[in-house]
Amino acid sequence: MADAAPTALIAEDEPLLAAALRAELARAWPELQVLATAGDGLSAVEQALALHPDVLFFDIRMPGQSGLDAAAELAEQWDFDARPFPALVFVTAYDQYAVQAFETQAVDYVLKPVQPARLAKTVQKLRSALRPPAQAATQTIANELPGGPTLEQLRQLLAALPGGGAPASVPTLRQLPVSQPGSGGNLVQMVPVQDVLLLQAADKYVRVVTAAGEHLVRTALKDLLPQLDADAFWQVHRSAAVRADAIDTVRRDEAGRLQLTLRGTDETLTVSRLYAGRFKSL
Template sequence: MTTFPSAPTALIAEDEPLLAAHLRRELGRLWPELQVVAQVGDGESALRQALTLRPQVCFLDIRMPGLSGLEAAEALAEDWPDDVAAFPLLVFVTAYDQYAVQAFERQAVDYLLKPVAAPRLADCVLRLKTRLALGAPSAQASPAAAAAAAPASGAEELARAVEQLRALAASLALPGSATPSAPPRRLEVIQAQVGHTVHLVPIDEVIYFEAADKYVRVVTAEREHLIRTAMRELLPQLDAQRFWQVHRGTVVQVRWIERAVRDEAGRISLSLRGRPQALSVSRLYAHLFKGM
């Protein structure tokens, strides 16, 4: 008989209290040994608590205030330490959306539909128990292959999670079955206001953008500006061929990158032309820097 790790831990991130309570109650019935170490209602809190408590499983609502469930998972993968416990198993919770469900299934990511049905949750719990017992092998493996797989190291599991999250993000970014809206206009000029003065900064002059609390820093060769625009609102207005996102809070204009250097731990930093500072590349975007 298979034995599972004692006292497994979980985090629940759900902004609807009744649904969170229902999920927690059903988990207590189906998986009584599971310890829910945190229950939060927004993506930032989910990220912060997961990094602090390092649960083995995270149930993440896709739509939450602040960071979405997917954004919280991507940020968690970026910030997860290399030398600690294995990356958590992720279960996304979503209202019924056939397009989103197809994206989850295509990337072999576990998900639950709202309201969470007991039989579906029971299946999910069984898969989670099996993966925890096996050292969390790849979620893309079939049940038979998973049963035969060797335990994965924390680094290997994190690498697989990063690949999976990147693929899922790309899948969910594709236009759905509904009539697509017109693409946003490309920015040609950044309008940065300082007091009563508005500085017009041509987009060609921008070296990189960096998120800073509720603002985004606009860095040029001559000076820096702050604009009150969220990075998620700015990104769709930039030419993705010219501006590469290298971290959830950093977007750099490619022509300003001189070289990418990978250290012994596999971390990548970017040297910019004529600039003293280096920019860090997160795990999610390391694939952009491969030799031709």
């Protein structure tokens, strides 16, 4: 790292804003090489996996997949054994409430429109963080990013930022209205939440698995979870949540991934790195 020029990837759907950030970075950090600019979250993940940049500048709001979701997906797919996770900086137009969420989780951010003075502080942090450990005077944001701490920070941010957590006024669901197969949507069955063992995203639907069978509900998982008791339902993957007291076994495979089995079903689920913190004692 000391001899090679640092590299970066910018994910921003507004071309003018992406160009402005790139220009400001060229002034504040001349040796930084911007490898590519992605216009959406999915492309950002693909390019990051292919290019392995040292730094990611991810816009929070992008079409298809937010910067936060893109960062979470990238963390799921990243080979932590091969290389450290990139230093992560979110670019946002959010208000002070959201900024506090970033600061609480020690994840760096840059507000839009980009201000040179604020960007200079971010660059200073990144320069320090990207030094070899022997040269770094103190632990900084990016030092904490490789491995587990980043995943916990991203998980907390997913819950803390607007649209990511449960509004205080949303009541806890007691029953789920599911369509009865073969009824053409004309017959709705009410499934008690206490019978639900697994909720798993499947295209535009969510699989609702009980000991008696499974159903489909046309509500996004991210909209269902805030209405459920977080102590009763544990999210174990960005696309899956399980009833905590239905977990039967937890096994670590040869790759270090956790595998869950549930009582009352034949389901085996992989716990993603993003949510493995619940089982860190294993």
